[in-house]
Structure formats: C-alpha cells, structure tokens
Amino acid sequence: MEWKKEYKILLSFIVAFFVLYFLPTQSPRFQGAVMEAFELTKWYVREHIVLCLVPALFIAGGISAFVNQQSVMKYFGAGANKFLSYSVASVSGTILAVCSCTVLPLFSGIYKRGAGLGPAIAFLYSGPAINVLAIVLTARVLGFELGVARAVGAVLFSVIIGLIMAFIFRDEEKIKKETQSQLNVGVKRPLWQNIIYFASMAFILIFANWAKADETDKFFYFIYKIKWVLTFISAFSLWLSLKLFFGADTKKLIISFIPPLFLAIFLPQYPVISFSAGFISLSWLLNTDNDELKDWFYYSWDLAKQIFPLLIAGVFVSGFLLGRPGYEGIIPSRWVEWAVGGNSFVANFFSAIVAAFMYFATLTEIPILQGLMGAGMGKGPALALLLAGPALSLPNMLVLKSIMGTKKTVVYVSLVVIMATITGMFYGAFF
Numbered sequence: 001m002e003w004k005k006e007y008k009i010l011l012s013f014i015v016a017f018f019v020l021y022f023l024p025t026q027s028p029r030f031q032g033a034v035m036e037a038f039e040l041t042k043w044y045v046r047e048h049i050v051l052c053l054v055p056a057l058f059i060a061g062g063i064s065a066f067v068n069q070q071s072v073m074k075y076f077g078a079g080a081n082k083f084l085s086y087s088v089a090s091v092s093g094t095i096l097a098v099c100s101c102t103v104l105p106l107f108s109g110i111y112k113r114g115a116g117l118g119p120a121i122a123f124l125y126s127g128p129a130i131n132v133l134a135i136v137l138t139a140r141v142l143g144f145e146l147g148v149a150r151a152v153g154a155v156l157f158s159v160i161i162g163l164i165m166a167f168i169f170r171d172e173e174k175i176k177k178e179t180q181s182q183l184n185v186g187v188k189r190p191l192w193q194n195i196i197y198f199a200s201m202a203f204i205l206i207f208a209n210w211a212k213a214d215e216t217d218k219f220f221y222f223i224y225k226i227k228w229v230l231t232f233i234s235a236f237s238l239w240l241s242l243k244l245f246f247g248a249d250t251k252k253l254i255i256s257f258i259p260p261l262f263l264a265i266f267l268p269q270y271p272v273i274s275f276s277a278g279f280i281s282l283s284w285l286l287n288t289d290n291d292e293l294k295d296w297f298y299y300s301w302d303l304a305k306q307i308f309p310l311l312i313a314g315v316f317v318s319g320f321l322l323g324r325p326g327y328e329g330i331i332p333s334r335w336v337e338w339a340v341g342g343n344s345f346v347a348n349f350f351s352a353i354v355a356a357f358m359y360f361a362t363l364t365e366i367p368i369l370q371g372l373m374g375a376g377m378g379k380g381p382a383l384a385l386l387l388a389g390p391a392l393s394l395p396n397m398l399v400l401k402s403i404m405g406t407k408k409t410v411v412y413v414s415l416v417v418i419m420a421t422i423t424g425m426f427y428g429a430f431f
Contacts, residue, residue, distance in 0.1 A: 033330035040319030061300025063109035076115035089122035103127035118166030126158040203234035256281035314395025343428030351381035352420040355389030380428020388420035
C-alpha cells in the first residue's frame with residue numbers, strides 16, 4: 001500500500017518535469033494566456049474580495065457561531081418539511097445577488113450546521129443563478145423569452161438537482177437524519193434577534209454590490225444611487241445588534257465605528273476604503289470582546305483559510321484557459337464561437353461545459369452572451385450557458401471539493417451540465 005503512494009508521488013514528479021520541460025514559454029498565445037490569468041486574478045481581488053467574499057465569510061462565520069443547530073435542522077435538515085426547505089432555498093438568489101464563489105461560504109455555513117444535502121444544494125445553485133437584476137437585464141438585452149426561460153429554469157434546476165442529490169446520497173442523509181434526531185441544542189437568543197443580526201449583514205452584502213442599472217429602470221437605478229448610504233445604515237444596524245443582542249463593550253463599539261465613519265465623511269469618493277476599514281474594525285472588536293464574539297471571528301477565519309487559496313488558484317487557472325470577457329486565454333475564442341452555433345447536442349453540451357469552468361462575476365454573463373449571440377451562437381446554447389455559467393466555475397468546484405468531497409462535487413457539476421444541455425436543446429427547438 002505504501003509503494004502505491006510512492007509510485008503516485010513519482011508519477012506526479014515525472015508529469016511535472018515534462019510539463020515544465022516542454023512549456024511553450026516563447027509562444028505569444030501562451031504568454032498572453034499567462035497575462036490573462038494574472039489580469040483576471042487581479043480583477044477578482046480588486047472587485048470581489050473586499051465587497052463580496054469578506055462579508056460572505058463573516059455571514060457564514062455568524063451562522064456557525066450563532067445559529068442554533070436545531071433551527072437549521074428544522075427548516076433545512078435531512079428530516080425537515082421538503083416543500084418548505086426547497087421553496088426557501090430555491091428562491092434565495094432573488095435576495096442574495098452573489099456569484100458562484102461568494103455563495104460558497106454561505107453554503108458551507110448551513111451545510112456544516114446540519115442542513116440536508118438537497119436543500120443545501122438548492123441554495124448553492126439558486127444563490128448565484130436567480131439574481132433579480134440579472135433576470136431583468138437578460139430579458140431586456142437578450143430577449144423576453146430568454147429572460148423568462150432563465151428565471152423558470154433556474155428555480156426548477158435548484159429544486160430538481162437538490163432532490164436528485166438527496167436521492168443519490170440517501171443513505172448518508174438517512175444517517176444524518178438519525179443523528180440529528182438525537183441532538184438537543186439550547187437556544188441562546190430569540191429568533192427575531194438573529195433575524196435582525198443576519199439581515200443587517202445580508203443588506204451590507206447586497207447594497208455594497210448593487211450593480212449600476214439603466215436609468216430607465218428607475219427602482220434599480222435609484223437603489224444604485226444611494227447604495228452606500230444604505231450600506232452604512234445596514235452597518236450601523238449591525239453595530240447596534242452587537243451591543244443589544246451580543247453584549248459587546250460600548251467603548252470598543254464606539255472606537256471600532258470611528259475609523260469607517262471618519263473615512264466615509266472625509267473620503268466619500270472612495271467608499272471601498274471606508275468599507276474595508278469597517279471590516280478591519282469589526283475584526284478588532286470581535287477579537288478583543290467576549291468569547292461568543294471571538295468564536296464568530298475564528299469561525300470566519302477558518303473558512304477564509306479553507307476557501308481563499310482555492311478561489312485564487314481557481315480564478316488564475318480559469319483566466320489562463322479562457323481569459324477575461326473580450327480577451328483570450330490559451331483556448332481561442334473562435335473555437336468557442338464555432339462550437340456553440342446551431343442547436344445540436346454538441347453545441348449545447350459544449351456551451352454548458354465551457355460555462356461551467358469559466359468564472360462569471362455577477363451580470364458579466366450578459367454582455368459575454370450578447371457578443372457570442374452576435375457571432376452566431378444559437379438560442380439553445382445561450383440558455384445552457386445562462387443556466388450553467390453563473391452557478392458554476394472552476395474555483396467554485398475546487399472549494400466545493402474541500403467542503404463536501406470529490407464524489408458529491410462531481411455528481412453536482414455533472415447534473416448541472418447535463419440539465420443545462422437538455423434544457424438548451426428543448427428551448428432551442430421551440431424558439
């Protein structure tokens with residue numbers, strides 16, 4: 001058994017040697033792909049780490065630290081009412097405008113806290129797939145039929161994939177259900193207090209990432225104009241909840257709130273700076289206050305250590321392979337455009353596969369798809385991309401593997417790709 005392990009190590013050394021030996025470093029395409037890998041990674045770090053990932057990690061840490069395990073099991077556990085759990089999970093994305101990577105800490109939080117595999121997977125898929133603004137923009141830019149198909153398909157996908165995953169791994173779910181029935185966890189605070197606490201953090205995440213809308217969409221555009229005011233109000237609500245519900249020290253609360261407030265007043269043109277200062281101050285506060293708040297920080301930090309390196313590695317590889325919107329990686333974009341024309345099985349399958357591995361930030365799939373459709377992409381493959389792309393990405397898969405294992409990750413990715421392919425074919429046949 002020990003020799004098998006040594007042979008695997010030797011084989012990996014040999015593969016690495018030959019890959020590096022024959023690396024086409026002088027090739028302009030290879031050099032461009034390497035630059036695209038760094039450019040995409042730089043863009044992700046600038047645009048998504050502070051505003052998306054950090055708030056999501058704190059929310060997930062809060063779930064682990066403060067959410068009563070029985071509450072999670074009651075609404076999302078293996079023995080919960082399926083209609084209620086899948087209904088809530090399947091529409092979660094209408095509230096959380098997150099990408100395939102930002103949803104991962106939230107998924108990890110509820111899954112490790114006792115949520116059943118089916119509802120957790122429904123939440124994992126729906127989080128990035130059912131973004132209200134994305135649905136509206138899809139209908140406006142790409143056509144009403146495609147927008148409706150995306151919305152309906154995403155809701156149905158989340159439920160169907162969740163049910164199939166729960167059925168395939170039913171033996172594990174049965175053991176989880178039996179284990180959960182024996183747990184008796186006390187309640188630390190009333191549900192309404194937890195709702196206010198989590199709603200404050202959720203609104204920080206939502207408003208800070210509110211995308212710019214067309215001025216004709218008056219509601220979305222108005223929210224965009226005052227997004228940082230709403231983010232500040234949400235942050236103030238969070239600070240109050242820490243005092244009223246968690247017993248945080250008043251003096252430390254005031255000290256921690258001064259830096260982001262000062263920066264927001266004197267540097268209003270750089271809201272990301274005050275936003276960053278807010279989370280740095282929050283980290284200091286949690287680390288110097290009571291044990292319960294320290295637990296919140298350490299749960300968040302553990303998730304960060306698990307997720308962050310895999311996300312960065314995944315984004316880098318994704319950029320190397322496929323590049324950024326409007327730029328090419330090692331795979332020529334003309335190959336993609338050629339392969340997704342028409343409505344054949346191959347076109348739909350290829351579209352779903354490429355979408356599954358490419359990283360799409362929230363709303364970026366729409367201009368990408370607009371360009372591809374202008375280059376001859378069929379409507380079926382377009383829907384396949386919309387159903388597979390926002391919910392999956394290479395970095396997403398790497399992190400999922402660390403959370404729920406290789407087998408479940410492979411099954412989940414396969415189900416998304418297969419269902420996106422089949423749905424695209426049916427849609428392309430009728431439209």
